[in-house]
Amino acid sequence: MINVLLVEDDIDLATTIVDYLEIESIECDHASNGVMGLNLIERNQYQMIILDVNMPKMDGLTMCKTLREQGIDIPVLMLTARDSLDNKLEGFAAGSDDYLVKPFAMKELVARVKVLAKRKSGEAKRLTFANLTLDLTAHTATVEAGNLKLSPITFKLLELLIREQQKPVTRHAIMQAIWGEEQPDSNSLKVHIYHLRKQLEQANCQAVLETIPSVGFVLKLKNETHA
Template sequence: MINVLLVEDDIDLATTIVDYLEIESIECDHASNGVMGLNLIERNPYQMIILDVNMPKMDGLTMCKTLRERGIDIPVLMLTARDSLDNKLEGFAAGSDDYLVKPFAMKELVARVQVLAKRKSGEVKRLTFANLTLNLTAHTATVAAYSLKLSPITFKLLEVLVREQQKPVTRQVIMQAIWGDDQPDSNSLKVHIHHLRKQLEQAHCQAVLETIPSVGFRLKLKNETQA
């Protein structure tokens, strides 16, 4: 079953979309603005996002740009009443994958959701380290048959470390890769480091998350000995 997030401030339209998608066996969570949407994305592994352009607190273009700056490549379908070529190009420049102009037929929305989900599912990419496997398409991490429970932010943290294959990665590099220029305080990184370390330990992973004082972090093999 496809799992999507709808970010739309028009409650009546949002209710209609959610109900219709569920009839089509598509699970759909709803957020009424971009800030709420980003918070949900940090906690849930959505397969795609349906994103309205004009919203309070954070508009759709800003939210889409923020996702891409954080390295989150979930497919985005933008909804808007603005149908000029310049508006569409602005949406694509922000990182959207598709564009649907209001008003639209619900059948067309479903078709576009299904096409985007299928397109993404055909692009499976994996990274491995020790007995740890990352599926970059599904945003899942597994140790043997055990699935790690990771938020999108923690998954991105793990991806950055796995790509370096035991090389140290500075805090600055990690925070830039995850949050781009819109970085929170350092406590946010500490929380995700703690959660990732706990998940690796619970899964009996052969990779250990090591803190390197005054430098940053790296993954190393459990049986690695000091030189």
């Protein structure tokens, strides 16, 4: 089943969209502004995002730019009442994958959602470490038969650590790779490290996330760690 996030401040329209998508067997969470949308994306996995351009607190263009700056490449469908070429180009420049002008037919929305959700459904690119597999296309992390429950940022963190092949990664390098120049406070990284470590332990993963004091973090094989 396709899992979608709708970010739309028009509650009546949002309700209509959510109800119609569910009839089409598409699960849809709803956020009424970009800030709420980013919070949901940090906690959940989505196959695509339907994003209104004009919203309070954080507009759709800013939200889309933020996602791309964080390395989150979930397909984005922009919704807007503006139909000029400049408006469309602005959306694409922000990182959107498609553009739908209001008012629109619900059947067209569903068709575009399905296309975007399946756009990356070709052969998956994978990273493996011990008994852990990362599917970079589906954005899933699997230990043997079970999936880890990772937010997009925690997934990005795990990908970075695996790519370094058991080499220590500094806190600064992690913050720069995940958040770029607009970095949150250090507590945000601590939360993601804690969550990733907990998920690996609960899944009986043979990879262990170690803290190296005054340096950063390293992903190692369980039998190579030091108590």
